[in-house]
Amino acid sequence: MSCSVVIGAQWGDEGKAKMIDFFSQKADIIVRYQGGANAGHTVVANGQKHIFHLIPSGILHPGKICVLGNGVVLDPIQLVSEMDNLISQSIDISYRLLISDAAHLILPYHKALDGALEELRSNKIGTTGRGIGPCYADKCLRTGIRVGDIFLDSKTLEKKVRQTLEVKNLQLVKMHKKDPFSIEEIMEIILAFKKRIQKMIINTGYYLNEEAKKNKTIILEGAQGFGLDIDHGTYPFVTSSNPTIGGALLGSGLNHSVIDKVIGISKAYITRVGEGPFPTEDFGDDGNLLRDKGGEYGSTTGRPRRCGWFDVELMKQTARICGLTDITLTKIDVLSGFEKIKVAVGYEYKGKKIDMFPSYLLDDIKPVYEELDGWTEDISKCKTYDELPQNTRDYIAFLEKAVGVPMSIISVGPDRENTIVRDTWKKTKL
Ligand code: GDP
Ligand code: IMO
Ligand code: MG
Secondary structure: OOOEEEEOOOOOOOOOHHHHHHOOOOOEEEEEEEEEEOOOOEEEEOOOEEOOOOOOOOOOOOOOEEEEEEEEEEEEHHHHHHHHHHHHHHOOOOOOOOOOOOOOOHHHHHHHHHHHHHHHOOOOOOOOOOOHHHHHHHHOOOOOEEHHHHHHHHHHHHHHHHHHHHHHHHHHHHHHOOOOOOHHHHHHHHHHHHHHHHHHHHHHHHHHHHHHHHEEEEEEOOOOOHHHHHOOOOOOOOOOOOHHHHHHHHHOOOOOHHHEEEEEEEEOOOOEOOOOOOOEOOOOHHHHHHHHHHOOOOOOOOOEEEEEEHHHHHHHHHHHHHOOOOOOOOHHHHHHHOEEEEEEEEEEEEEEEEOOOOOOOOOOEEEEEEEEOOOOOOOOOOHHHHHHHHHHHHHHHEEEHOOOOEEEEOOOOEEOOOOEEEEOOOOOOO
């Protein structure tokens, strides 16, 4: 059996989709396990760029099965638009997109409430506005509408939706002074969705475990990243799900015994979009240069990403909590041309050294940096580790030693071609 989990190691946008597309070449099934259309997953294949928000990033490989697990919050309008987009490019998705009957639907009132709550907050989170928090809140309140509900007879379904909608409209109108939604417009969305996707709906927990028994190679695709995890991240500046390893099991229903690799995807520097602590953020020229050279603008909202330096303690905490077996280091090509590259090797709080990524005081700690020599060569054409300049290899070796997990794959450009697999990558089926 072979199942690999792919997890963002920092605050999202680490290049997970690029790597999932790369790994998908050898996989049978690719599963999104949490989050929703807050994700922006960019795949560049044969020079063409695709951005996915919900559809798993392995979809460009003909014949691969793509699954939306029970942990996903699914915006029906967004999903159908992504499906149509692929179909318009003659990418055949029939019979290979499967959807969990237990995934929750994001409906227009979730998005309206996401925006209204954000307006109200004095301490803004900077959400993507895609309705993620309100939908997961409904899941916990046990008032959510699940994908499988579309199979209820029409009267029962309408009654269920009406009950939820009444409460949402009260909140929208009375609390937020916003317009209410009519039952007709919500039902129209649900019924149109039913028409399009009813044949794709299954019990994905059953399906995935049975496929694992048949020795299929499975990839679990995380959205967001460790720092945005609702339990382990920089709360409250987080998303409303668990991108970390626990979320992969919960959101797919796969049992733990089938997992043989947990791969953390880490940028060679760090970015963050939205509000919240970011100890190694660079507010000066270097931060701006990283943004320009790395094209660091959100794939979902277009917002400029905040940029800064690799943070060893953050990465170690991701490795610790998720049990990382490997790290893929991405976007190291962006660092070409920097005379000096900073790496935070710990923090100081009131003059005392802290050797872990803390849950509190993140705005008050000061990173302790080491500076490494940069390189000037364009490394995006390098195909093997040995072709990389000595200073690039020294930088990778420094990070690898500090973190203590093999950096087995090095990504030197956005295309699946721009990927270096090292000898430390222990060949499983992937
Ligand atoms: P994800 O959310 O983790 O899948 O990442 P995004 O797609 O939001 O953002 C990553 C961006 O970096 C995308 O524009 C990718 O095409 C690009 N990218 C991924 N890996 C590399 C790399 O190694 N080098 C460069 N220059 N760009 C990369
Ligand atoms: P991918 O999968 C980067 C951030 C938002 C905000 C916070 C909460 O592309 O890596 P939400 O809409 O989830 O309630 O917003 O989380 N955020 C992301 N940042 N990449 C993402 O996904 C993100 N998804 C959410 O900017 O700060
Ligand atoms: Mg992204």
